[in-house]
Amino acid sequence: MLSGFKKFLMRGNVLELAIAVVVGTAFTAIVSSFVKDVLTPLIAAIGGQPDFSALTLTIGASEIRYGVFLNAVIAFLMVAAVIYFFVLTPYEKLSARFVKQEEITHRECPECLSEIPKAAARCFQCTAQVMPLV
Template identity: 45%
Template sequence: MLKEFKEFIARGNVMDLAVGVIVGSAFTAIVKSLVSNIINPLIGIFVGKIDFSSIVFSVGSAHFRVGSFLNSVINFLIISFVIFILVKFVNKFNKDEEKKEEEKEISEEAEYLKEIVALLKEEKEIESTSTPTTKNEKTVSETK
């Protein structure tokens, strides 16, 4: 059972997932800081008060903190938008890199094709100069 556990943990997918979770949590901290320290104050300049945490509804002895929930929703939307922009930027960068690699591959393939065509032309020229021009002459020369 311990051996199976070691194999399970050593698999690439589990390690990739672990790295993803760790990097994701660190990235979340960065994005939260960006939103709370830079983007929310910018929005606050144009909108005014951005903190809704003081909105509370009370029914009997129960207190519903709707304002805190609204703050969380706004933060989620802002964070999601920032991550969307970052992912879009990274995907564009990766796409540009892939295009460059494809162009290199295409140019190498085109180079090889050009060489093949040149060799075929040379071979055709050699055959045309060394072989007879008519079929009958060709078959007579081959039988000799």
């Protein structure tokens, strides 16, 4: 029972996933700090506020801190953009290079729409003459 668990932990997928989680957490902390400490104070300075994250809305006795929420939204959008543009898009382009193109061996008969070999000169279903594809 323990040997199966050990094999599971030692598989490459589990280790890669663990590394990805650690790196992703560290990256998210960096982006969150950038948004909180650099980006939103610049936005707040343009808007005339001393601190963007200090923006609040008071309703009755409750205080809604929407500035902190906006910080989190901006951080999320930045992380998502970096993942999309610097990880997903290059990965898709790279993996598209290694996709093997499937060779076409059959085609449709233009008369009866049955499937015939691409080199056929006559359809075996309706006996219509077709131009062979090379």
